[in-house]
Amino acid sequence: MxxxxxxxxxxxxxxxxxxxxxxxxxxxxxxxxxxxxxxxxxxxxxxxxGLINMHTHTAMTLMRSCYEDEPLKTWLDKVWAVEARLDEEAIYWGAKLAFLEMLKTGTTCFLDMYWMTPVIARAAADMGIRGFITYHFLDNFDHGKAELQRRECEEVYAQSRDWPDRIQLAIAVHADYTTSEATMLRAGLFAREHGMVFTAHLAETLSETQEDIFKTGLTPARHFNRLGLLGPRTVFAHGLWLDDHDIDILGRNRVTVVHNINSNLKLASGYRFKYNELRDAGANICIGTDGAASSNNLDIRESMKTMALMQKAWREDPSAMPLDELMDVATVNAARALGIDAGRVAEGALxxxxxxxxxxxxxxxxxxxxxxxxxxxxxxxxxxxxxxxxxxxxxxxxxxxxxxxxxxxxxxxxxxxxx
Amino acid sequence: MxxxxxxxxxxxxxxxxxxxxxxxxxxxxxxxxxxxxxxxxxxxxxxxxGLINMHTHTAMTLMRSCYEDEPLKTWLDKVWAVEARLDEEAIYWGAKLAFLEMLKTGTTCFLDMYWMTPVIARAAADMGIRGFITYHFLDNFDHGKAELQRRECEEVYAQSRDWPDRIQLAIAVHADYTTSEATMLRAGLFAREHGMVFTAHLAETLSETQEDIFKTGLTPARHFNRLGLLGPRTVFAHGLWLDDHDIDILGRNRVTVVHNINSNLKLASGYRFKYNELRDAGANICIGTDGAASSNNLDIRESMKTMALMQKAWREDPSAMPLDELMDVATVNAARALGIDAGRVAEGALxxxxxxxxxxxxxxxxxxxxxxxxxxxxxxxxxxxxxxxxxxxxxxxxxxxxxxxxxxxxxxxxxxxxx
Missing domain, CATH: 2.30.40.10 (Urease, subunit C, domain 1)
Structure with a gap:
């Protein structure tokens, strides 16, 4: 070069x-x-x-605007039915569409959570974007599936050593209510062993959070904490339904929480994201778009605006979410979570x-x-x-x-x- | 032509x-x-x-992004201090900047509420946009000021007969908490006599609404109703703090209510706009951006997205605010309020x-x-x-x-x- x-x-x-x-x-x-x-x-x-999108499901661009104004349950049914039809070619071109959209809207790096990791890595390599692409664990408490995913993850890891430097493998667990503790632990330890980012959905909806408490006696944050999975390379998407103790745990462990405001609003998951409280507790806060099937686009700048407006509105404080902090949320905070020297215009940085x-x-x-x-x-x-x-x-x-x-x-x- | x-x-x-x-x-x-x-x-x-922006203060583009992350009181102090320095040249170029921005973001018609009506009319005429420009009453309960404005309004009305057809005069009263009942009545009757649109701010913040009740014993909507000022040519901006009886009155009188979601969020005025209730009561609902000093832009399409997301979020219903209704809110509903055959792609329409x-x-x-x-x-x-x-x-x-x-x-x- x-x-x-x-x-x-x-x-x-x-x-x-x-x-x-x-x-x-x-x-x-x-x-x-x-x-x-x-x-x-x-x-x-x-x-x-360049802006950094810390939570998305790239190839869901293929479902953009297809299932609108639907209750969450029928929306999910329709999205899942389509996802079952996705083959490698679909994932490749859906991911390329996502990366094209990202570049056009000022995003130069992302953390993805989807399927067919090597295909998405190839699409990112071809497009010239920087990316963290996860191997994605979701075993539905099925032991056979868990074993299969364990082996597949090892294979993807071996392949990933041939990827260009700017494309890195990360590890995802879908969520604690869809994945066995054995798999969560194995995934988390694998990520730690190889110095990789570990990401999961956390407390996106009130009902999933309540179900967690009912089934495990723990909130989602306490659940991940009990398994020893919190740390500065842990990145949680959403974190909308947190109590004070959750916030304290996430903060003390320097965890990253990714706010996906447009998706949260559209799916009516909630909007009282506790930015001030998480920041003050020591958590690292980033921003994401979620998949284009829920937020409709991958436009981080637009999401920044909505985040600023909503923080001011729900806190009833026009001085909430100052703009300079918001720039950090979309840039340096994300680079810190990903372990790269980016997100700033400075000599020596990427x-x-x-x-x-x-x-x-x-x-x-x-x-x-x-x-x-x-x-x-x-x-x-x-x-x-x-x-x-x-x-x-x-x-x-x-x-x-x-x-x-x-x-x-x-x-x-x-x-x-x-x- | x-x-x-x-x-x-x-x-x-x-x-x-x-x-x-x-x-x-x-x-x-x-x-x-x-x-x-x-x-x-x-x-x-x-x-x-073309989209229609039903509430804005055009020349406030000159204060765009200048006073950010401030509590409402200091924000208003700063904006008012700047407004006192606006001369005809400033208003003219500020308005032209507004109309340029509108055209570039798909808006072809607006209802403005600002000062120096003839100057804004000239800017709109020069830019080729369609517009309803108000003579704006705000007497601060000062009899002398009221008399002055009464005469000035007559003069502007006389001049307005020379404006191109696509530029029309409308009548504004700032709000019932800033304007005497005598002026409100005179303004409303003047509008009715000449078949003009009559517009005012209504129930934008909780505190102004509570103050109204304390001073007059009436909510803002009941106050305008007692003065006989409600009807199908009446256009209220905001209407965020309405009780069931207010909604019933506004609906029965076929009043137009203009939602300004981005401004309402940013200034932390509120966000539980009762779209379903107002619509079901018979009110006509439109959308506006408010001035660029509060919402930062005059982008109606962006405001439509925020409106859709927020209706879904606060109602906790992803099926709320269907997209086809939202298109009507930004087009035909506005044309109906303004009394023009626009907002639709159909033979015979403007x-x-x-x-x-x-x-x-x-x-x-x-x-x-x-x-x-x-x-x-x-x-x-x-x-x-x-x-x-x-x-x-x-x-x-x-x-x-x-x-x-x-x-x-x-x-x-x-x-x-x-x-």
Missing amino acids: GSLLLKGVQLDNRTTDILIEGNRIARIADNLDVSAGRVIDGTGKTVIP ADLVLVDTQSPAFIPRINFIGNLILSANSSCFDTAIVDGRVVMEGRKVPGEEEILERADAIAREINKVS | GSLLLKGVQLDNRTTDILIEGNRIARIADNLDVSAGRVIDGTGKTVIP ADLVLVDTQSPAFIPRINFIGNLILSANSSCFDTAIVDGRVVMEGRKVPGEEEILERADAIAREINKVS
Whole structure:
């Protein structure tokens, strides 16, 4: 990989140059007098760290907007029926559609939880995005299934050593109410042994949380804690239904909790996400979109806006969820959870950057860039995306996008049985 | 005005042609064999009625993102201090910035509530948008001010007869807690006498509603009702804090209530908007953005998404706020309140149309267009806008937009005292 010079970009209210060497930011200085393999004119553009989507189910893009305004039960039945029809080709093109959408909306890295791990890894490798792709345990308390998944996980792990560096394997357990304790433990220990991220759904709905208490005598957070599965590489999606003791446990163990506000609102799972309490207890808070079948898109910037608005609304406090903290939630907090030096525009950090085109009404007046970006703009403002030092989108164009739209659409119409 | 042919556009899941003659839709048919003054190629684009923003304060675009994460009281103090510095030039360019943003996000018509009515009317006339611009009564119970406003309103009314047909005068009363009953009555009767829309803020916050009850013995809705000011041309913004009797009164009088969800969330005014109850009582429900100082943008499509999500969330019912009803809220319901035949793509209706470019990941799969448009896309999907039969945006370009961004930015930096 060569060098790349971003010339005359806006960064923290000044105009500067950024030199990228290999996959890292080498220098940030005004009027850099260096030669570079490639120069990008940053005039009229503001650089920010690429956003990080910490919870999604990539190939569910194929079910986008197909099952709307339905009660949760019939919605799930329909989604599951379609998922049973997904083959490798469908997963591949569904994942590519997801990554195309991510790049176009300013996201350069994600943590996925889906099936056919190697297929999704191949799609991510082909698209140039950075990603953490899970092997996903869900045994429905079936011993045979558990054994099968244990072996399959070992195989995927062996394969994953051939993946490019920017694609990493992580370990997922669907949730404690769908997976045996033996599998949860084995999955958690496997992740720890290999220094991998460990992720699971946690306390997404009130009913699942109450059922947990009824069956195990423990809340979901206490349940994972009793199995010794909490730590700084543990990433829980949702965490909507937590009591004070849960928050204390998650905080003391420096666990990451990923808020998926748009999905939570749409599926009526809840919205009183305890951001302040979790942060103050020591938890690391990130943001995700969930799958496109529930939130309808993979637009992290849009989710940031909804998160800000909802924190202010339910807390009845317009000063809740300040914008600068929200930027951290979508960038450095996520990088910390994933164990990568990204999410910041700084010398030495990974060159995962996006350029924002501010030539639109949403950015006028040019007084508060972050306010305009999160609360006023839409995600078509992202003009250029750089991942691991490589330009993967420029002028809002990603190579091969027409084919992705066409192939994914054809497959989706087939699996959703739409003529 | 000549004729305009939209060739090969998508409408209700089929490909068709639309012929516009003068300011109306003349014919909708497949493969229309007519000659037209101008032809627009609609390939890959879907036509919908232009969206209608039923509550905004246009020139507050100049304060966009300037006062963030502040408690309501200090926020209001800062906004009012800036508003005192607004002159005609500032209002003109602030309004133009608002109309540019509206057109770019698919809005072709609005109901505004601000100051310097003739200046805003001139800005709207220059931008080619359709608009209802209010003369705005707010007397702070001061008899002298009331007299002044009465005379000024007569003058503006006289002037308004020279405005283009698509720009109409309406009458606003700020709210019943800021305006004397004498002025409320006079304003309401003036509107009725001249067949104009009458609008006011209503029950936006709990505290203002409680104060009303304390001072007048009546809720805001009952207060307006006692003065005989309810009817099908009455448009109330907000209506968040209503009891069952209020809802019954508003419904029986066929009043319009405009939900401004993003502003309500951000200012922590409330979010339990009683959509189902108001609709079932007979009220007409529309949507607005409020000013860009509170909601940060004038993006009706984005507000529609938030409205759908929040109705599902607070009602704890994923089937609440169905998407087809939501389209009516942003189109035909508004046209009904304004007394114009718009908000629908039909022969004979006003030609206020927007073309949606669906060539992006957000519209894949191509199974549920309305779901993709409201819940998945962002408002850069609007490619072409036609108002009153005239093309005012094409290929996302509005004539003169660079000048508007520059002028509005310079003025905003001056009035917000930012160097």
